Amino acid sequence: MFTIYGRANSSNVRKVLWLCGEIGLEGYERLDYGRGFAPIDSPEYAALNPNMLVPTFVEGDLVLWESNAILRYLAAKHGRQEIYPEDLAARARVDMWLDWQLTTLITGVRQLFQGLHVKDPAYTAPEQLEKAAQLAASSMEILDANLAKSGGYAAGETLTIADCALGMFVHRWYVLPIERKEFSALQAYYARLKEREPFRKWIIDQGV
Numbered sequence: 034m035f036t037i038y039g040r041a042n043s044s045n046v047r048k049v050l051w052l053c054g055e056i057g058l059e060g061y062e063r064l065d066y067g068r069g070f071a072p073i074d075s076p077e078y079a080a081l082n083p084n085m086l087v088p089t090f091v092e093g094d095l096v097l098w099e100s101n102a103i104l105r106y107l108a109a110k111h112g113r114q115e116i117y118p119e120d121l122a123a124r125a126r127v128d129m130w131l132d133w134q135l136t137t138l139i140t141g142v143r144q145l146f147q148g149l150h151v152k153d154p155a156y157t158a159p160e161q162l163e164k165a166a167q168l169a170a171s172s173m174e175i176l177d178a179n180l181a182k183s184g185g186y187a188a189g190e191t192l193t194i195a196d197c198a199l200g201m202f203v204h205r206w207y208v209l210p211i212e213r214k215e216f217s218a219l220q221a222y223y224a225r226l227k228e229r230e231p232f233r234k235w236i237i238d239q240g241v
């Protein structure tokens with residue numbers, strides 16, 4: 034089996050734990066590393082993950098960091114076809130949303146999280162929060178428009194690993210104390226994800 038280094042309240046760890054639940058992986062080891070737990074700036078941890086971030090995934094000689102790379106690996110190895118399709122066009126659509134989550138969607142939501150939840154003074158100024166809220170809303174608008182025509186999930190009619198990456202930040206956006214524009218397809222998507230037991234366990238129940 035494998036080991037996941039990372040606290041269960043980290044967004045990027047939660048994505049991976051949610052996927053493990055979706056594909057029925059059990060019996061793996063998870064070690065609490067990161068803020069408030071075992072240090073990630075030790076030489077031992079840095080030897081595994083030079084970014085000194087969580088999650089880190091270890092399976093024998095294979096060491097992976099970057100949560101979306103871990104999602105791809107686990108889904109390709111253990112998942113049913115539809116969760117990370119082999120068809121090149123279908124797979125590219127999933128990859129597109131995975132990359133968009135890490136390069137675009139994360140930006141505004143992270144700034145809001147740092148300012149409103151972590152209360153990091155670098156992000157708490159009202160004008161910064163306003164800019165972050167606009168940035169996050171513009172990403173949610175793009176996702177909402179896609180969901181209105183996609184068939185229910187980010188890349189089509191069934192859940193894929195793109196949803197494991199996006200759903201975490203949709204949840205965070207809905208629970209942060211901000212004013213939100215109404216996005217009907219996005220709201221329906223969030224409600225649909227909440228029907229899934231692994232989403233409730235690893236995303237909802239872990240808080241913001």
Ligand SMILES: N[C@@H](CCC(=O)N[C@@H](CS)C(=O)NCC(=O)O)C(=O)O
Nearest residue numbers: 043044045067068086087088099100
């Ligand atoms: N792009 C990386 C980002 C990893 C990341 O930023 N991890 C955060 C937690 S979500 C972290 O390690 N923060 C420091 C800590 O927990 O001490 C990924 O997707 O895995």
